[in-house]
Amino acid sequence: MNQNWRSAVGRHLLLLLVPCLLVGLVSGEYALPLLIGIGAYLAWHIKQLLRLHTWLRERRPDEAPPEGYGLWGEIFDNIYHLQRRDQRVRGRLQAVIDRVQESTAALRDAVIMLDRDGNLEWWNRAAETLLGLKTPQDSGQSITNLVRHPRFKEYFEQGEFRDALELPSPVNDHLHLQLQITRYGNSEHLMLVRDITRLHQLEQMRKDFVANVSHELRTPLTVIAGYLETLLDNVEDVNPRWLRALQQMQQQGARMQNLLNDLLLLAKLEATDYPSDNVPVSVDLLLLSIKNDAQALSAGRCHRISLEADPHLRLKGSETELRSAFSNLVFNAVKYTPDEGEIRIRWSGDENGAQFSVTDSGIGIETRHLSRLTERFYRVDSSRASHTGGTGLGLAIVKHVLLRHRARLEIASVPGKGSTFTCHFPPQQVIRRG
Template structure:
């Protein structure tokens, strides 16, 4: 509408008044002429309002507003210009939406839009192929009613989407999917599902190969170690020049046996997602046993090993696996802490769950090594590992055990001041006292 609409309205009123006065001058009835003139103008205005109201309630998407003259002509022309502008914007937005739909439809990865409650809103064709979603009957359904894997329900409810989740497809157990969820807007969810079957199969082949080779090497290595032990038991009958060689051979055979045992344990942990013997574990008693073993391992090095454990806090899991993980952390602290150093073991619970911490005053680890410490065979210093008899698999075992118990590992260290390893168990792993 023109910005001078007030002037146009005043001009119309003056014309009505002038016309009415002119008619009153000719007829001699000024009052009636003025009243009739204003009534006619009011009636015409109400008629334009009625046309506008009727158009607003009944017009089709591209139907033009009614035509008129004067001030109401300006009103209808302004509405027409707004209508055309909105149509152009709507057409542009629709073309953008169409291009987005075409691009997502061509993706091989599934894209699923969820509302803040996890109800399905829309998805691309790949989601139907990978997740089995069906349109339109699945619209509005909670996603965890269609992807029924227990780990997915835990993953979705926890709202910790920093790491992706890998699980079988709900419609084909031979299909392996990697699922990643992102929050956006008003806590709406964008879920991506990618087919990683080939990657999973390659990883499984690698694990099977390592497990099979480790299993096959176990028997000949046991025979070799047995004969070496027999020879050393009869060292008085052996040439003294061979005694040192036999001792070194026995030492290296022991290291190889430790390596094979760790590899077989990792293969066992990789075989399933959750411990079979899932029972309440008295972690305080478990840590007490590990603390005594650590004190024996320390021996003459006189480490000060303290234990603070809440006996009321128990978690659900495998005691054997937890023993392996916790003892790895504690024994590492003993190995890499100087004589008469301090090692502190703690076990407690709070609103975030249960926590087990091992802190030492050892040599520490450079920050660049921390992200890779839980990788298999990764060693900060190969010569140091050789001196301590490490296999490079201890922290990898810790990581896998914690993953099977839905837990995480935090590592902090300062060179020359010591290290801290903290295991965090979610509240869902705590024993339900009720």
């Protein structure tokens, strides 16, 4: 209440008390006139309160406030002006909301708002086309009850939304979608869904082309390698001038066969999401075998190779695929570590899952190359890769094997000091034995 209102109340009370005191002075009774006056004053205020309550409850839009006098007249007018201002603000906000909804409704990508528990709050028309959401009956439903793909449920429950998820549409198997979830506000979720069917088809065409070409090239390469081997086995019958050429042909043929084998392995890894032979793997024994192979590969280079593996940790997955991924990392460390260098292989676990790491004291890798190392045929130094006989597909194979085992690869390197490649496996892939 401002100063003017307090003055008005004071004047009203003064105007009430003075006549009551005069009547009391004439009659000799002060209490009764004061009681009657105060009662009348309270009754008048109660009447004004009832008028205010009736107006607020029953008023129609833009209906003027009731007539009032003095203080109550100001109250009626101020409430009316506040309501009109609130209506204008709400109108502007509603106009903004309508424009946002109209613009998002026109998007080809689906936009879905979820609460912190994953229940549907709002979505645009594209979400109904791509995901089959229905208005209004799906409002408040859990998104995992409507998008029932196992990979999406796992993706949402894990809460790790750094990477997008690709899966077929629940309403049309011919549509392929990319889903990206972002947290905002009070842990609410904003889900964006794109139709990437065309990109998926192009990627599938590329995979099919590589797989078919690789299969077609295996037979002629096998024939060529067989004849070269026959000729070299009978080297005494071969013109000495052709000996070096035949040896180089055999070397390059073997390299080509390794390349085709890696391409076929990649095609196989990309064909399905999860390994078919998903069984517990004794990683410590697997790494011991890989360590022995690494020492044989090192031969006379005198590398110091150490292994530290927790025998109580096993992995759910394919032993063949895990051997391929782990051996790629270990053998790369042997190839790119100078003579008498150190290579440490470690397998351990904690509350976040399990980690396999390979640390070397090799030449290291510049930071600008790290993000592209898992790309196919990407080489930091093409001449060095050719010298070591690499195909440029090793880390791509590692990446795909880890994806199939719900794991990720982390690379840390300092030029001139060495590198560390770490594979992080989630807890659901790890089995602890007593």
